[in-house]
Amino acid sequence: MHHQRTLTRLFGRRLTHRKPPQYGSIRSVTSTVDQAEIAKFARAADDWWNPGGEFAMLHRMNPVRVGYVRDMLEHVGKGDGTSAAKPFTGLRFLDIGCGGGLLSEALVRLGATVVGADAAEENIHMARIHAAQDPTLQFGRGSFEYRHTTAEQLAEDGEKFDAVCALEIIEHVVDPQEFIRVCGQLVKPNGLIFCSTINRTPTSYLFTILLAEHLLRWVPPGTHEHAKYVTPEEMQRFLTGAGCEVLDIKGMSFNPASNQWSLLSGRGLGDLQMNYIVSARKMVAEEQVRPEPVDSSEGQEGSR
Amino acid sequence: MTPIALARGVRSLRGRRLVGWPFLSIAAGNRPFPPTSCSSLSTSTHALPAGESHSCDVCIVGGGTVGTALACALASSPAASSLNVALVEAGDLYRPLNAQEGIYSNRVSSLTQGTVGLLQDLQVWERIEASRRWPYKKMQVWDAIGKGKIAFDAATIGANSIAYIVENNHLQAALVERLQEAGNSVSVFNRAKVQSIVTDEGKSATGWPIVQLEDGRTIQSRLLVGADGANSKVRTFAGIDSIGWDYSQMGVVATLKLAPGVENDTAWQRFLPTGPIALLPLNNGYSSLVWSITPTLASRVCSLPEAEFVELLNAACTSPSADIQYLCAHISPDGKPLVDFKEESTWGRQREAAYDPSSQPIPPQVVGVQAGSRAAFPLRLRNSEFYVKSRVALIGDAAHTVHPLAGQGLNLGLADVESLAQAITDGLQVGQDIGHIHLLEKYAQSRYVPNLAMMKAIDSIGRLFGTDLGPVAALRSFGLNLTNSLSPVKAQIMRYAGRSLI
Numbered sequence: 001m002h003h004q005r006t007l008t009r010l011f012g013r014r015l016t017h018r019k020p021p022q023y024g025s026i027r028s029v030t031s032t033v034d035q036a037e038i039a040k041f042a043r044a045a046d047d048w049w050n051p052g053g054e055f056a057m058l059h060r061m062n063p064v065r066v067g068y069v070r071d072m073l074e075h076v077g078k079g080d081g082t083s084a085a086k087p088f089t090g091l092r093f094l095d096i097g098c099g100g101g102l103l104s105e106a107l108v109r110l111g112a113t114v115v116g117a118d119a120a121e122e123n124i125h126m127a128r129i130h131a132a133q134d135p136t137l138q139f140g141r142g143s144f145e146y147r148h149t150t151a152e153q154l155a156e157d158g159e160k161f162d163a164v165c166a167l168e169i170i171e172h173v174v175d176p177q178e179f180i181r182v183c184g185q186l187v188k189p190n191g192l193i194f195c196s197t198i199n200r201t202p203t204s205y206l207f208t209i210l211l212a213e214h215l216l217r218w219v220p221p222g223t224h225e226h227a228k229y230v231t232p233e234e235m236q237r238f239l240t241g242a243g244c245e246v247l248d249i250k251g252m253s254f255n256p257a258s259n260q261w262s263l264l265s266g267r268g269l270g271d272l273q274m275n276y277i278v279s280a281r282k283m284v285a286e287e288q289v290r291p292e293p294v295d296s297s298e299g300q301e302g303s304r
Numbered sequence: 305m306t307p308i309a310l311a312r313g314v315r316s317l318r319g320r321r322l323v324g325w326p327f328l329s330i331a332a333g334n335r336p337f338p339p340t341s342c343s344s345l346s347t348s349t350h351a352l353p354a355g356e357s358h359s360c361d362v363c364i365v366g367g368g369t370v371g372t373a374l375a376c377a378l379a380s381s382p383a384a385s386s387l388n389v390a391l392v393e394a395g396d397l398y399r400p401l402n403a404q405e406g407i408y409s410n411r412v413s414s415l416t417q418g419t420v421g422l423l424q425d426l427q428v429w430e431r432i433e434a435s436r437r438w439p440y441k442k443m444q445v446w447d448a449i450g451k452g453k454i455a456f457d458a459a460t461i462g463a464n465s466i467a468y469i470v471e472n473n474h475l476q477a478a479l480v481e482r483l484q485e486a487g488n489s490v491s492v493f494n495r496a497k498v499q500s501i502v503t504d505e506g507k508s509a510t511g512w513p514i515v516q517l518e519d520g521r522t523i524q525s526r527l528l529v530g531a532d533g534a535n536s537k538v539r540t541f542a543g544i545d546s547i548g549w550d551y552s553q554m555g556v557v558a559t560l561k562l563a564p565g566v567e568n569d570t571a572w573q574r575f576l577p578t579g580p581i582a583l584l585p586l587n588n589g590y591s592s593l594v595w596s597i598t599p600t601l602a603s604r605v606c607s608l609p610e611a612e613f614v615e616l617l618n619a620a621c622t623s624p625s626a627d628i629q630y631l632c633a634h635i636s637p638d639g640k641p642l643v644d645f646k647e648e649s650t651w652g653r654q655r656e657a658a659y660d661p662s663s664q665p666i667p668p669q670v671v672g673v674q675a676g677s678r679a680a681f682p683l684r685l686r687n688s689e690f691y692v693k694s695r696v697a698l699i700g701d702a703a704h705t706v707h708p709l710a711g712q713g714l715n716l717g718l719a720d721v722e723s724l725a726q727a728i729t730d731g732l733q734v735g736q737d738i739g740h741i742h743l744l745e746k747y748a749q750s751r752y753v754p755n756l757a758m759m760k761a762i763d764s765i766g767r768l769f770g771t772d773l774g775p776v777a778a779l780r781s782f783g784l785n786l787t788n789s790l791s792p793v794k795a796q797i798m799r800y801a802g803r804s805l806i
Contacts, residue, residue, distance in 0.1 A: 051694070051741045060742055066734040085386040085732065106735030133510045134526075134737065135359060259745070 045126040048100035057218055057254070058102060058168065064252060064261040065167055065277060066106045069194055072248065072279045076192065078162060079111075086111030094161040094186055096151050097169030101127030104144055107165075108137050114144040115161070117154060124148040155185045163192045167277070170197045170235075171228045177238045184242025187282035193244055196252070196277035200229035203273040232272050244280035245287075251276050355520045360388040360491065361738065362728070363515055363525035365498055365538050367393025369472060370700030370717040371531030372479040376426045377725035379486035383732045384725070390523050391483075392493040392515065401477040403433065409471040410557040410677040412584060412592045413714040414571070416467050422722050423475075431478035432470060439465030440585050442570040444665045448625045449577060453665060466571070469584045469592065472714070493517065501528070501541035512739070513541065513695055527739040529697050529724070534686060536702035542693045548686035548705070553579055554602035556680045558593040559586070560617070561672035572667040574621055576628060581620050583667055591668070593617065601632055602680040607639025610673050615645040617670045623649060685759055691752055692744035697724055704755050716755055723750045 051059055070087060073079050080089040089111035095104045098116030100123060107114045108131075118124050127146045131137045137144065147154075164187050166180070173179045180195065187193050198204050205226050212218040230238075236246050251264030251271035264271040362378060364371045375391045378384045391397075415423070415437075423429035429437070443466055446453035458466045483490060497518040504510050504524060513528040530538025539546065560583065562568065568585040579596030586592050595617075597605065608616065612635075620628050631649065634642040686705040691698050700717030724747045731743040 059740075063731070063734040063736055063742075066736075070734065084382040085384075105737070109732075109735035109737075135510075136361075258749070259742075 042129050044122065045100060045129045048126055049102075049130055054220055055100070055102075057212070058099075060254070060259060061168075061252065061261045061275075062102050062106060064263060065103065065194075065196060066110070068250065068263060068277055068279070069107075069163070069165065070110065072192060072194070073163065076190075076247070076281065078192070083111065088112035091162040092160075094154070094159070094164045096154075096164060096166045096183060096186075097172070098127055098146065099123050101131055101144075101146065103165060103167060104146070105131060105134070105137060108144045115154075115159070116144060116146045117149050117151070118146075119148075119150050121148045151179060151182045151186065155182050159186060160188045161186055161191060162188055163194065165194045167194060167196045170195060170230055171224060173228075176228075176230050176234070177241065180235075180238040181242045184239070184244050184282060187244070189282055189284040191282050192247075193239065193242075193280050193282065194277065195235060195239070195280075196275065197235070198224070198229045198275050199272055200226065200231050201273050203270070204229060207274060232276060232278070235278055239278065239280045244282050246278060246280045249276055249278045355522075357522045357524065358390065358491070359524045360390045361526045362387055362529060363390045363392065363513075363523050363527070364529045364531055365392045365515060366530065366532035366536075366700075366702070367391050367395070367397045367492070367494075368531060368533065368700070369476050369479060369714060370721055371529070372397070372476065372483060373422075373426065373428075373718055373721045374529060374531060374699065374725060375490045376428060376479055376482050376486065377721055378728065379483065379489045380426055381725065381729050383729045385489060387489070387728075387732075387738075389490045390493060390525065391490055392496050392498060392517070392523065394497045395495065397480055397492060397494045401473060403436070403474070405435075406590070407674065408559040408586050408590055408592065408677075409473045410559050410592065410674075410679055411472045412469050412586065413472055413475070414467045414584060415470055415475075416715050417463070417465075419715045419718045420468060422718055423478075426479075426482060428475075428478045428482045431481050432474050435587060436471060436474045438469045438568075438585055438587055440467060440469065440569055440571045441465050443573070444570055444667070445573045445575070446665055447575045448628070449575075451664075455665075469571075469586055471586075475714075493521070493523070496521070498532070498537050501537060511695070525695075525739075526737065527695055527697065527728075527744075529699060530702040531699050533701045534684070534705045536698065538696060539688060539698055539702055542690075542696040542698075544693065544696075544698065545689040546686045547689060548684060551596075551683040551685070552598065553596045553683045554599050554680040555683050556593065556595045556597060556602050556605055556678065558613075558679070559674035559677040560591045560593050560670050561674065562589050562591055563669040563671050564589055566668045568668065570667075572621065572665070574667075576620060577625055578629075578632075581617075583621065583670075591670075595620065596683060597632075599680075599682070601635075604635040604637060604639050605632075606678045606680055608635060608641065609639075612641040612645040613673055613678070614670050615649045619645075619649040621667045621670070622664065687756060687759060691720075691748040692741065694741045694744075695739035697744050697747060699724055703751075704759060706759050719754070720747075720751050723747050 047053055048055055049059075050056075073091070074081065074087065079087045079091050081087065083089055087110055088107060091112050093104075093107050093112045093114045095101075095107065095114055095116045098104050098118045101116055104114045104116035104127065116124075116127055118127070124146045131144065131146070164183050166183050170176045170179060180193075183193055183195075198208055208224055209226055213221045213223055232249055236249075239246055248266070249272065250266045251268075251273070252261055252275040253264055254261050254275075263277075266272055266276070364374055367375075371391060371393070375389055378387055378389050420429055441458045441464070443456040444453070445455075456466060458464060483492075498515055499518045500516045502514050502516065504512050504514050510524070512524050512526055515523045515525070515528065517523070528538055528541075530536045530542070532538055566588075568588045568591065571582065571584050573580055573582040578598065578601070581593070581595040583591040583593060595605075605613065605616065616628075616631055619631055627649070631643070631645060636642055684705055688698055688703050691703045699720040701713065703720060704716065706713050706716065727743055727747040727750075728738050730746070731738050731740070736743050
C-alpha cells in the first residue's frame with residue numbers, strides 16, 4: 001500500500017535519515033531518534049494499526065494472504081508440517097515493503113524468522129514500536145528484525161530467504177519488472193516468492209480508484225495509480241524472467257456485506273479482474289539455463 | 305529494557321505454571337523489568353504473594369459451565385495448544401460432586417443434540433455418568449385454556465431422542481475433570497474474586513485489559529472473555545450495554561418424585577395463563593420442575609407444606625385453569641394452605657374427567673418433593689448491545705440471558721463457546737492477534753442474530769401463552785392443533801430442535 005505516501009503526509013518532508021539505524025533491535029528506536037519523534041511514530045503506528053482506520057481494508061485482507069502463503073508452503077512441503085500452531089518454524093522470510101509490520105507479525109506468530117524491510121524509515125519505526133507491544137513477538141518461537149533498506153541493498157548484501165513476500169507493494173514501485181527480478185535473487189533455490197497486487201483492468205479502475213478511493217473513501221484518495229497496476233500476464237512474465245516458475249494464481253475479493261476477503265480459484269470469469277496473489281518457485285540453476293519464453297495467452301490459468 | 309534481559313527473564317519463568325510472559329510495556333521508554341515477575345519462584349496458586357502479575361493470551365473470567373467449556377475447547381484444539389489460557393473463578397471450581405442415587409440437583413438443562421455433539425468433541429459428554437444424562441424421546445406441549453396441544457416424538461424423524469436432561473452440576477464436574485486432564489495449558493485462578501478491570505494504557509503500553517483480583521494479583525491478557533454471568537464485570541468494563549427486561553415472574557424449581565411404573569421418557573409442558581409449568585424427566589421416577597409464576601405466589605408456593613405443594617403441582621398439570629387459580633389464591637403469605645388442597649383438587653379432577661376425559665394429556669402423577677430442592681429465581685431477558693469489543697468477548701449469560709421457558713440458556717452459551725473457539729482457531733492458523741476486533745467480529749456475526757432470534761421466539765411464546773384472553777387462546781389452540789396435525793411441519797420443528805432448539 002502507500003506507506004511512504006501516508007507518512008510523508010503525516011510527517012511532512014522533515015524526517016530525513018539521521019544516522020544508519022541499528023538494525024534488528026527495538027533499542028535502536030530509542031537510540032537514534034528523540035522522544036518527540038518517538039511520540040509521533042507511536043501516534044502514526046496507532047493510526048496505521050487502527051482496525052477501523054485508513055488501512056482497514058489491508059487489515060482485513062491480511063488473514064487471507066497469510067492463509068494462502070501457509071497453504072502454498074504446505075503444498076510444496078516447506079516448514080514444520082508437524083506443528084499446527086507454528087508451521088513456519090525454521091523458515092526465513094522476507095517481507096519486502098513491510099509497512100507497519102502487518103504481515104511480518106503474522107508470519108512471526110506462525111514461527112517464522114522474518115526480515116521486514118521497508119524503504120521508508122518511518123515505517124520501520126512504526127513497525128518496531130508496534131511489535132514491541134506484543135510479548136509473543138519477542139518470546140515466541142519465531143523472531144523478526146525490521147530493516148530500513150531496499151530489495152536491491154539486500155540482494156547486494158547476498159541475503160537469501162526461504163520465502164519472499166512482496167504483497168501489495170508492486171503497484172507502488174517504479175519498475176516492477178526490475179523489482180521482481182531483484183526479489184527473485186533473494187529467494188533460495190526451490191524457495192517461494194509471493195506477489196499480490198491489482199490487475200490493470202477497467203473493473204479495477206472502477207472499484208479500486210473510483211469507488212474505493214473517491215466515492216466510498218475505503219482508502220485515501222491518491223493511494224493508487226491505475227497505470228502502475230500489473231496484469232497477471234505481466235506478473236508471470238516478470239517472474240519467469242526472474243528465474244521463477246509460477247505455481248498458482250488466485251483472485252482475492254472483498255465482500256462488503258460480511259466485511260471479509262476471500263480467495264477466488266482464479267479460473268472463474270472475472271476472478272483475476274481485481275486483486276490477485278501469485279506464488280512462484282525459484283528454479284535451481286540447471287533449470288534456469290534454458291530460456292523459456294512465456295506465452296501470454298496462457299495467462300490467467302498459471303502454469304502448474 | 306533490553307531484549308536480552310527480557311529473554312532471560314522469560315526463560316527463568318517458563319517452567320512455572322502460572323506465569324505466561326512478564327509484563328511487557330516497552331517501545332519508547334526503557335522500563336525496568338517488573339521485579340515481582342522475576343522474584344517469585346513459587347509454583348502454587350495460593351502461595352503466590354500479593355501483587356503477583358501474570359500475562360496470558362486468553363483470560364476467561366467466570367468458571368461456570370460456559371467459561372470452563374471454553375477453557376476445555378481451547379485446551380483440546382491442537383492449533384490453540386500454544387495459547388496461555390487463564391480461568392478465573394470466584395467460587396470453588398473443585399468442590400466435590402456429592403452424587404447420590406435418587407438425589408438430584410434442582411438446576412437442570414435440556415441439552416440439544418447440537419450441544420451434545422460439542423460436548424462429545426470436547427470429550428466431556430462421556431464423563432457424565434450415564435444415569436445422569438437422561439434422554440427424552442417425546443414432548444407434550446398443551447394449553448390449559450382451550451384444547452390446543454402438540455406432541456413430538458423423536459421416532460418420527462428417526463432420532464433416538466429429542467434432547468437430554470442433565471443436572472448443571474454434573475455437567476460442570478465433567479468439564480472440570482476434562483480441564484484437569486488437559487494439564488498446564490490452562491492456569492486456574494480458583495476462589496479468586498475480580499476486584500476491577502482496567503486497560504494497560506500509556507504511550508508505550510500494550511493496551512491489553514488487566515484483571516485485578518481482590519488478593520492483589522493481576523492478570524493481563526491479549527483477549528479477555530466475559531463468562532461471568534448476567535451481572536458481568538467484563539461487560540461493564542467494556543462499556544457494553546445490556547438491553548432487555550425483567551419478566552414480573554419467578555421460576556420455581558424443584559426435584560419431584562413421581563408415581564412408579566411409568567417409563568419417564570417425555571418432557572411435559574403446560575401453558576397456564578400465569579406462565580408455563582414443565583416437568584423434565586431426570587430418570588424413571590424423577591422429574592425436574594420449572595414453573596413460572598408471579599413473585600408473590602413463588603414465595604408462598606416455596607414455603608407450602610410438601611403434601612399441599614404436591615397437590616398444587618398435580619392440579620397445575622391436570623386441572624382446569626380456574627381450579628388452579630382457586631388453589632393459588634388460598635395460600636397465606638407464610639405458605640399455609642387456607643383450604644383442603646387434596647379435597648379441592650380431587651374434586652376438580654373428577655369434574656374435568658367427567659366433562660371430557662380425552663381433551664388433555666395426562667402427565668405422570670407427582671407423589672413427593674425432594675427435601676430442600678424448592679427454589680425460586682427471577683426470570684429475565686437480556687441481550688448485550690455488542691458481544692465483542694477490541695480485546696473483549698462476551699459469552700453465555702454475560703452476553704445474553706433468556707427466559708428458561710425452553711431450557712435454552714446453556715445451549716446458547718455452549719454454541720457461543722463453539723463459535724468463539726472456532727474464530728480463535730481460525731485466527732491462529734493465519735497468525736492473527738486473537739484479540740483483534742476483526743477476528744472477534746466473526747464470532748459476534750455468527751452468534752448475535754441466532755441468539756436474538758431464539759430470544760425473540762422464546763419471549764413471543766411466553767407472551768402468546770401468558771394470556772387467557774378468549775380470542776388469543778382460541779387462535780393459539782387452533783395453531784397448536786393445526787401444527788400437531790401437520791406431520792411435515794412437526795418434523796421440521798423437530799429437526800430444528802435437534803440442531804439447536806428445545
